[in-house]
Amino acid sequence: MRKSLSLYLFGPTRLLLLAGLVLLPQLLLAQWNATIGAQSSTHARQGLAFLPNEIWIHAGDSITWTMATDEPHTLSFLTAGQIRNPFFVGCPGFNSSPATYDGSTCVTTPPMGNGQVFTVFFPATGNFKVVCLFHENMTGTIHVLDTSAQLPHDQAFYDNKARTEAGALLNDLDQMQSMQHGSxxxxxxxxxxxxxxxxxxxxxxxxxxxxxxxxxxxxxxxxxxxxxxxxxxxxxxxxxxxxxxxxxxxxxxxxxxxxxxxxxxxxxxxxxxxxxxxxxxxxxxxxxxxxxxxxxxxxxxxxxxxxxxxxxxxxxxxxxxxxxx
Ligand SMILES: [Cu+2]
The missing domain is CATH 2.60.40.420 (Cupredoxins -  blue copper proteins)
Structure with a gap:
């Protein structure tokens, strides 16, 4: 009994098991994380941004965005040539999480509050713009590559990038010039x-x-x-x-x-x-x-x-x- 089991574990089946362990991560669809918005402790300084605002993933992967501000935002993917509607119209209408976006139909969240999360699956390859229906200059890009392509960055890179981008926004003091008290x-x-x-x-x-x-x-x-x-x-x-x-x-x-x-x-x-x-x-x-x-x-x-x-x-x-x- 013992001998036959050891033959089983160390025979050709073992090779198949090893091959499976190597291939498994590539077959598993990755789930990525990103942040929406950044704010100072007083809420006075608001970073209106997708953090990071550029991500490369594989077709079939999903990204989960988490809201980090008291200022509301939407996470919105429009179709080619579509113009942003007001936030209360949606794109039009609203999706619930998890949503699927392949470029053929628009996807948008309702206005989101601090701590809310929303997941989008990207089954098709393409380069997709993400926008906020509240804030004109709040945009980003999701690059969805074929599953055979090498991805340039890992989640740790994006976590660091999100922190750097948030810091660049919240710690920027250039505009203090224009904030000077007038006469x-x-x-x-x-x-x-x-x-x-x-x-x-x-x-x-x-x-x-x-x-x-x-x-x-x-x-x-x-x-x-x-x-x-x-x-x-x-x-x-x-x-x-x-x-x-x-x-x-x-x-x-x-x-x-x-x-x-x-x-x-x-x-x-x-x-x-x-x-x-x-x-x-x-x-x-x-x-x-x-x-x-x-x-x-x-x-x-x-x-x-x-x-x-x-x-x-x-x-x-x-x-x-x-x-x-
Ligand atoms: Cu105001």
């Missing part, structure tokens, strides 16, 4: 920059009002200026409107295009609407008008006037104007 009664809104890699675009956005508290005299005007390259913000006193894009009806337009309101009581509701840099002119699009990047409020009564950005107040984007006689 007089001015408040700088936001700030940030777009950082490109070969795989796509990452964006840093600072979700704060520079000088969160400002003191002015009755009759004076405060001016807010959005210096972010892409991210919209609002200046909202009182009740937040259901649609944050247009200004409230009590907002007028100054000769230089800036929006302007007068606040006569601490109970006034005033909303700037989106203040945001203009998109770039493109072939096939009408000339883009200059963006409305400034909002002014004239205060006629003393008091404390708290305000917030209706989009980013949950990240801590709030301020106050103290009006003294």
């Amino acid at each position: 007089g009664n001015s408040v700088i809104v936001g700030g940030g920059e777009v950082i490109a890699t070969a795989g796509g675009s990452d964006t840093l956005s600072i979700m704060r009002f520079k000088h969160q508290a400002i003191t002015v005299h009755v009759g004076e005007t405060v001016e807010w200026t959005n210096v972010d390259s892409i991210t919209p913000h609002t200046i909202t006193f009182g009740t937040e409107p259901p649609n944050p894009i247009p200004p409230s009806p009590n907002v007028t337009v100054d000769a230089d295009g800036a929006r302007h309101a007068t606040i006569t009581s601490t109970s006034d509701n005033v909303h700037s609407g989106f203040i945001q840099a203009a998109p770039q002119d493109r072939v096939g699009l009408a000339q883009a008008p200059p963006g409305v990047t400034r909002f002014r409020v004239t205060f006629t009564k003393p008091g404390n006037y708290p305000y917030k950005c209706a989009l980013h107040d949950l990240l801590g984007m709030k301020g106050v104007v103290r009006v003294i006689p």
Whole structure:
């Protein structure tokens, strides 16, 4: 009995077992991990990015993305030539995890919150762009190669790359120049920059009002200026409107295009609407008008006037104007 078993284990079957152990890893479909977004401990600095934003995998592999920010994002793969819909429309519609993307039908998550995960399987070879429906300059590339091809990197490389890219975004201080406090009664809104890699675009956005508290005299005007390259913000006193894009009806337009309101009581509701840099002119699009990047409020009564950005107040984007006689 013992002899026949040992013959069995050390005979031709053993060769087959060994061959199986060597081939098994190549036959197993790999499961890769990546991260969506990065943020500072205060949530003020938001890295709007797929981390890393370029990954090489085999056909049949899957990638699981984990959300790492309180700023929402979507993970979206569109079809060739498709234009990004708003986040609430999807691509259109939404998928559930795990989803499968081969380039023929779009795949998108709903807006995702911190800690949420989503897995996509890639059965077909190709080079696929991943985008966020919230953030224009948040893109990446997934290279899906034939299973016979050698992959250039392993998971440890991508983990390190994700950390490096996140650090490059969150520790970047270039935009502090444009965040400098302006003269007089001015408040700088936001700030940030777009950082490109070969795989796509990452964006840093600072979700704060520079000088969160400002003191002015009755009759004076405060001016807010959005210096972010892409991210919209609002200046909202009182009740937040259901649609944050247009200004409230009590907002007028100054000769230089800036929006302007007068606040006569601490109970006034005033909303700037989106203040945001203009998109770039493109072939096939009408000339883009200059963006409305400034909002002014004239205060006629003393008091404390708290305000917030209706989009980013949950990240801590709030301020106050103290009006003294
Ligand atoms: Cu904001």
